Amino acid sequence: MQQKTVNAVIVNAAHDVRCESREIEWNAQQVLVKVERGGICGSDIHYFQHGRAGMSVLKAPMILGHEFVGIIEQVPENSDLKVGQRVAINPSQPCQLCALCQEGKQNLCRSMRFMGSAQFFPHVNGGFAQYVAVNPVQCVPYSDGADAKVMAFAEPLAVCIHAVRQAGDLTGKRVLVTGAGPIGCLVIAAALASGATEVVATDISERCRQLAINMGVSAALDPRDEQQIERWAENGGSFDVCFEASGAGAAVASLVAFTRPGGIIVQLGMGAAEVNYPIGPLLVKEIQLRGSFRFTSEFTTAVRWLEQGKINPLPLLSAEMPMQDAALALELAADKERAAKVQLVF
Template sequence: MSIQHKITCKACFAYGEKDVRVEQRELEYSDSDILVKVDCGGICGSDIHYYQHGRAGMSVLKHPMVVGHEFVGVIEKAPADSGFHAGQRVAVNPSQPCNHCAFCLEGKQNLCKTMRFMGSAQFNPHINGGFSEYVVATKTQCFAYSKVSPKVMAFAEPTAVAIHAVNVAGTLVGKKVLVIGAGPIGCLIMAAARSSGAAEIVASDVSARCLELAAEMGANAIFNPMEKGSADRYQVNSGYFDVVFEASGSPAAIQSTVAFTRPSGTIVQVGMGAASVEYPVMPMLVKEITWVGSFRFINEFATAVSWLEDGRINPLPLLSAEYAPESIEEALIAAADKTRSSKVQITF
């Protein structure tokens, strides 16, 4: 039987709406666990929702929870047979699927109904996240890296989301691609699409700042759909694009995807902003468009680590600011302000 150990460390807890606190926590781990000292982590939209509303979608805070699921660190302790050692830098995959349900056995672990996703209040008790001085992980969650800075590798999780979306779309070699919504995920989709052979990448957003970032992250052209006539050339002749990624979640944006997509093209829905929308079903049907959802990632986390490590994707244009954990509330407020922030990180 494994011996249990305890360590006391500070962590960022969400208590409820507009209530986040930095407190000491007692973390338990066994000899079979990997103990990771956290370097830094990125704030995601779900972290912002837990702060703003006390919930993220249907996941409602019922007790204090450590937030954050985009993080990296250094191994403090690891079992001798784990393949890891103290001092090794690792990106931590926040996904913990059951690996025995039908979806897991089909290789679709992202659809696991009992997924224990770090920093999520889906289940009670909640699954604590990575905004903590130390976290406990399994060897299957840890991916070693050495060539880039922690603030680069902290983008591994959202980069995995982007690569999964690209994989869902199918081959992009030689394809004309539109990405609607140039936030962090949208911009990382552009970078992943370029790395996957897309011939032309166009970005759409209502924010001038986001469009500037899109140009840095791989877009060949940009447009603001609120500017009259800016989208016209992409909607003539039954649609211009082979593949459209909708990464904003805006109802108006979702409705617009069909007009941009050529007959027999593909729309990948990534944005989660709207629970339901009015959708142009008849034009979609007549054009035989494939409309498919993309949720989290599967084995793309390993690919994301590799692509960040070898410089295939450079996410640093998206990094807007870094904060100490004691400033978690200020950081969450800054991350929610899309007029000045793309990705905000907490540095331990």
């Protein structure tokens, strides 16, 4: 077992995030990666603001971060990976033994150890550190010519590609995306890249609506504009597929009216604990409601799409800040009127 002292972004409790020294250790079967940069996610913000993310509650200090890229510093013997390779790190660590994993549904593994998560105790440290030790299978190499600030979007893009695949073939389809934060905007890009003919977005934030336009939508509307929105419910609904990326209760409930008979709703936004849902219209229109959670093989797909320039996520990059300013970066990332995606530089 080898050890190294590194600086890392540690969340100790709500509103207590510091850049501190920590000992990391790794064994001969692991890869040591020098982290270049990482994107702040909604779950990082929740740990910072509330000391928890959903049902995952902090019980001890934890290194944040699961959207990050770096350069390989050390590899196991006889590995296909090479020192100096640039890699995106898949933060998923499924058990690979349970029935769900055996069925290829590793994202649903009940024993998933996801980096930067307090779901289990001891917590699983994340990648917001100068160095991190990971398993070789978590490393997806990419070319030196690709920009690290682009490649750091691999994890959230993988979430969105998985959601698009949950909807099936989008070729020629008319699509609605509710919620134009980073996830909603990457869903927009993934849907367009997957053949959608038209994508429309809604968000209560004017800034987010502009981001959606920058990502390629044909229209971005305020859902409080009832006169415009009600038109989507005419003649049974206007959209073949709807992606709900906000988690807002009103948005979740509204999509049944906007979806055409026989259409599909994909729910990937979290937030609303309870929703007054229109079950009757869902049934009589034979709408399929599908959940979407994390990703499986889509992580590698996301790396390739970004590497090849199939999607440009940079309109979403609002700021780049040094790891020493992690608390300020988290505050900025939490303010949706000022920022979309904030990246830490290590």
